[in-house]
Amino acid sequence: MPGSRSRGRAVILKRRRIFVAGEGVSETSFLAAVQEIANGTLGADVANVHLVREDLKGGDPLSMAKKAVSAARRDAANRGAHRSLWAFLDADRTNPVKAAVEAILAPEGIRLVLQNPCFEGLLLHHFVGRERAMPATCADAEAALRTLWPTYRKPPIVRDIRDRVGVEDLRRYGRIEAADYADFLSAIGIL
Structure with missing residues (x-):
């Protein structure tokens, strides 16, 4: 843990660098909140x-x-x-070409996380009782999310996500979601 001492010297833990690409600002905000949650609530190990x-910019x-x-190549080289x-993409648009998308990502070791049906659906799944919600469209996902978060605006800001989604919410949905999102967590x- 930063600030810990070993034989009188501070021990600085090496950061675990994990590459995550997202469709846009909503995903990168969510991922920034996830990083803050992880680093703020988990143990030193x-x-x-x-x-x-x-941000893939759509x-x-x-x-x-x-x-x-x-x-990912550029960042690894630098x-x-x-x-x-990891790459977070919307299921509603990716499913029809999922095999082709995975054929591009897999050789580089990038795992695909599908947001079902879109980012708002992924966010919705972190709320108690909505872990298994299956909105048919992005509009349905956003409407369901707004019943729980009336002031939700796209793209959400990191603080707003962090104020509504905590480590236990991430864990609860992660335990239910058997796909790549659980592996990401x-x-x-x-x-």
Whole structure:
């Protein structure tokens, strides 16, 4: 833990660099909040997580997958290797071309996390009683989210996410979600 002492010297834990690309500002805000939650609530053995967040600035799923690969390569060349690599994309647009997206990401070791059906659906799943909600459309997901968070605005700011989603919310949904999102939470030490 930063500030700990070993034989009179401070011990500085090496950051666990994890690359995470997201479709846009909403995802990168969420990921910044997740990093703050992890580093603020977990023990010293896991509390030095650094999510290298990349805003893919939207587009079609195939072009975003290619941007994620380029960004991950560039960051690794400039700053060093990543412990793991992830891309958060909306399921509603990615599912029709999922195999092609994974064919772009997989050779680079980037795991795909599908937000079902979109970012608001992923965020909704962190609220008690909504972990298994399956909104049919992004509009449905946003409407359901607004019943729990009436002042929700897109893109959300980190503080607002952090004020509404805590480590137990991440863990609760992560235990239910058997897909790549649970693996992502495990990689950063939350599960």
